[in-house]
Each structure stands twice: as C-alpha cells, then as structure tokens.
Amino acid sequence: MKIDRDGVPFIAASALPAAAAAATGRRRLAAALAVLPVAVAAFFRDPDRAPDLGAPADPDVILAPADGKVMHVGTPQPGVAPEGVWQQISIFLSLADVHINRTPMAGTIVSLGHRPGRYLAAFKAESAHENERSELQVDAVVGGQHRSIIYRQIVGLAARRVVTRVGVGQELAAGQRIGLMRFGSRMDVFVPPGVQIEVELGDKTVAGESVIARWPVAAGVPVGSS
Template identity: 60%
Template sequence: MVRIDREAVPATVVAAVPALAAAVTGRRRLGAVLGLLPVGVALFFRDPERGPDRGAVDEDTVLSPADGKVMYAGPGQEGVAPEGEWQQVSIFLSAFDVHINRAPYGGRLREVTYRPGRWLAAYKHESAHLNERTDLVIEREVRGEQRVVHFRQIVGLMARRVVTTVESGEELTTGQRIGLMKFGSRMDVFVPPSANLLVSAGDRVVAGETVIARWPSPGGVA
C-alpha cells in the first residue's frame, strides 16, 4: 500500500472539484477522465519507506535528501554556497519524483531559516538565492571534529510552497523525514571539503538511500 503524506489532502480535494462538477451535471465520461487528476495529485505526495542503498549508515555517511537528478556536484558555487569553503551537490526534482525530503546527515539541527522569494525554474543558477527556500544546518561532533552539513529546500516554477516539519534544536537521524516541496523543485547540499563527493552531474539519486558524500574512515579510506 502506498503511503500518502497528509499534505496531499487540500490539493487533492481541489483537484477533485472538476470531476465532481462533471458528475453532478451528468457528464459521466468527462467526470471519469477528470477523476484521474486527483489521483495523480495524491500520488505526487507518495511517501515510500526508504533505507540506504549500500552498507550501513554511519557517522561518516551523507545521504541524498531528495529524489531527482544531480545538476551539479563539485566545489561550492559562488552565489549559491554559504560563506566559506564547501563541496556542493544540487539536485533537481521533476513533478514525477517523490517530493518527501529527508535529512542527509544526523545530528543537532542548529538552524532552520525560511526565506520568501520568487518562483524561477529550479534548474536556473539564480534560483538558489532568489527563490522561496528554507536553509537547514546540522552539526555533529565526530572523532573530535565538528562537522556541519548545510542543506536547502528550494521551490521552483511549479512548486509554490516549501514545507519543513522539523525545528531548530531537534536531534535528527540520517534519512529522517524533514518536509517536502510541492510540485517540482530543487535541493542543495553543502558539506565541508574534508568529505568526498560520491556522485556526479547527471546521476539519479534517491532520498534516504543514495550515498552522495562520505568522510574518510579512520583508516583513511572513504
């Protein structure tokens, strides 16, 4: 059985209105066709159970926070990455991807900052700092090193609302659900240079399963 997030309720109800109107006025065939719309909207909010795609999740593992296609993987881009030195992974979510977002890394959620903005196409470079978005910052101490992972929910041309269900001060586990973005959007993840990126532009990633970065183990192997 497919689990549907509760955020689906208002959107599905609105999508069902044309079908109900057609049925009430006796246009049953049209109503049947229009009845596919609320089904499609509800499926947009599907929330499958997820687990890592290889090995156990440990303190050195960073998972993808979203389903989609990697648009960029490399050094932090000017005008996109937070101040400082970062490695960056940017993921584009189409309307057909699962839009439930997950924490890429476990630790204390130090910061949750919502910023209103525009609705440019999420694949555009400037969408990272002009569009409506929420920035989340997780910190965790590992082997004496204070690690910080910064990630960002960004709405796009179709997505007009970002939903964040966690709050500053919470302790998150790697892969935990943290919210969603409605109808096509973008996720950016920023990790310190000490972590190795394991994905490249063009790769498909799955939230809560695909390992996108990893810190070297104590033995020096990533």
C-alpha cells in the first residue's frame, strides 16, 4: 500500500505507544496499540487510479476530485459560490475515505488562494464559506470552447490542514494529484450552467475516476463562468 509522505510523521508518532508497551514486556497491550498506526497509515493511503495507469481521458468529462459521498448538487448554497453563475457539486469525505485530492479536469491553474477560517463540521452548509480552505481555478480550451471550473479543498471538524502541491501556471492532466486534506473534510466543485451534472445526492465518488459532470460537445461556443 502506497502511503503519502505527509503521513510518515503521524504514523511514527502513533506507533510510539505500542513500541513503549512492547519494550516493557506488555505484549497484549502492544498488540492492541498497534492498531493505531495501521489506522493512521490507512488514512494516508494513496492508491493508483485510472489516470496513473495511463487510461485515456475523455476531454469532455469532469472527474471527482475526492473520494466520498455527494452531499450537494445543483444551485449553489447561499453565499458559497464564487462570483459569477455556477452549479455546485459538494463531496463529503469521511475518515475512512482516501484523502488524496485530484484535479477534476485537464488545464492550467490560473488562480490559487488560501483562506484561513473556522473548523465546523464539513457536512454543515456554513462550512463552505466559513472554514479554512484552498481554492483553485483551472481553465482550458477544447475545440475552440473555453472551459473554466473552480474547486475548493475545505477542512472540517477533525481536519486541520489543507495540503496543496500545485501552483499557478502549472499544467495539469485530468485526475492528477494536487494534494490532500488531513482527517475528514469536503470538496466543492463549481461548474458553469451549460455543464451537465452526472451525479445525485448520496452517490459515492472515486477521485480521478468517477464522472461528476460533462461538458457539452465543443462546437466553438464559449462555455465558462459568466
């Protein structure tokens, strides 16, 4: 199992109690405590997905940026969307989900910002605009059609840090890793009105593989933020 590098210090720290118990001869306690580093390692697991295996990407699909459950679809929640006219797709990540994040589509990062904030439970609507978050905008031109999406890594009640490993001007492939969120969070994706949403409330998503929306076939007609 591949483990993200950010998990190494957490795994090491969580293994100390088991090591201490083993050193003092308390084998049963050590065995019980050994569950903790295994659980932490599982949280930081980084499985390969279709893009990593060279699977061809359909340029018209928008992929899930995170593993989790769809908790909002359609008209943006009040006060949440960026400036302009958008549709919103929100994905809630439980502690059991893979927390590696991926870009929903290929393109260039044209803006990236981080905003400090609160640590409300990620399933609450107000967490989308009050919690700490990073926001990325990715633009692309496909068949003469301008495409633009915005997505956010939002921390939750247990999550205390967003890790973003990409920068403005960087070219991304669809489904490419862009970072992670530590210990339970949410991802919001904002797409223009002309995009067809392909998921419903309660659907489970797999980052880099699940199709959450689809662009209209490029025909030289601009589709993007208004």
